[in-house]
Amino acid sequence: MTADVGDEARTVHAPAEARRGDASWRVVAGQETRDLWISGRGPVLLFGFSLLMSVVTYLAASNSALNFLEQRETVNLAVQIAVTVGVLVTLIASADAISGERERGTLENLLLTPVSRRAIAVGKLTAALSLWFAAFLVSVPYVWVLGRGVSLVAEALLLSLLVGTLLAVGLAVLGLLVSSVSSSNKLSLSVSLFLLLALFTPTQLPALPQGWFGTLLGRLNPVDAGMNYLDAVLVAGHGWTADLFWLVSPVVLAVVAGGVLIGPGSRMVRLFGGVRAR
């Protein structure tokens, strides 16, 4: 985060202590978002995301091996990739948020501003989430191209927004937590990527009959559960309310993430993560 956030926060909020708690996170979020999109890696990540979506869409539309898929499944494939990669880039941004500042030596400046640490955490989360919402917007034309023949576009996009936002909020807070306790930015990014891969891997297992333990794990894993919900509505054609149990773990993850930000969120932003100050 650049140094002018402190001045901006002072100008806007210094007189009103009560208002500062409510709105200072917006100042942080605005500055973090500008940093991410104007001078940061946001546009590059989004460009990479659009390239991936283009390749997938073109293959689904032209390759005979993928083209056998029913159109609903093709739309589902595009939505799942959009959600997964959109959440991945959000996680990368949040995993860099605190440990990156600490490593670049800019966290001290940020801590000196008259903004609460919780507001800093919320602002950084909001900036990271802007990547998910941008990825969602980029996915719209691809889903439209693939789903226009089966009147599935609006439903697919709403589902993508719902499931993707729940997962993005939960995993972005997880990334912030990892970032706050990691001694280096490299460690934070590695652990966060490993966590995402560990959660994502079960979605790639073949659809074999599972025992109660496998079913329980599938429902507890928010990424797996979210993908199963997309499958149930988009491919199997179930109603939105028929398989709501799949959304329990993504909702719980998002609620717990919100609780973490409200509760110990202030302790997330500190100068030394994982390394004791001497």
Next chain:
Amino acid sequence: MRPMLPVGGTLVALTALLALAAPIAAARAVAAPAVLVDAIEVSLDRSRHSTAVGDRFVLRSLVSNPGPSATDRLIAHLNVASLTSEVYVDPEDWSAERTQEVQALAPGASAELDWELQAVNAGSFAVYVVVLPGGAATAGTGPLAVSPPLHLRVAGRRTLNAGGALPVVLAVPLLLAALTVAARSRIGRPG
């Protein structure tokens, strides 16, 4: 002195015993496989079906036991075979659950089994259900009970066309790249 049984009498008695026991043992020996051979019937809810590649449909089969004795536990298995040599079929692609268990059927009882299929190849296919013994006593015995085949015709279909997707596929990354370059050059410009 106790009179001894003559040797000839012993042989006669043994022969009589064997003669009495033989029908029972023979009946026990043939009872288990006879249940499948004679009693079990398997039928499908249709004999023909036409669909298109990618479509899903449910095939219903009925396993019934019209015989006088109960069956052992049974295993029903779905299979798909191509009727043309050019098309390769991997049945696992067609149905995620191709084996179902059928509990022992009492005389006159039947069990319905649903099979969810997705047509993944275009062409002409035979789909059938085979029932085999799955109990501890009857496992590995045969012959098996097989349903009449469903003749399945699958029409080819291209769900999407590359030409329709091309403008979006090219335009979105180009637009994003242009916006990124424009924004970066504006930031880098002095003043």
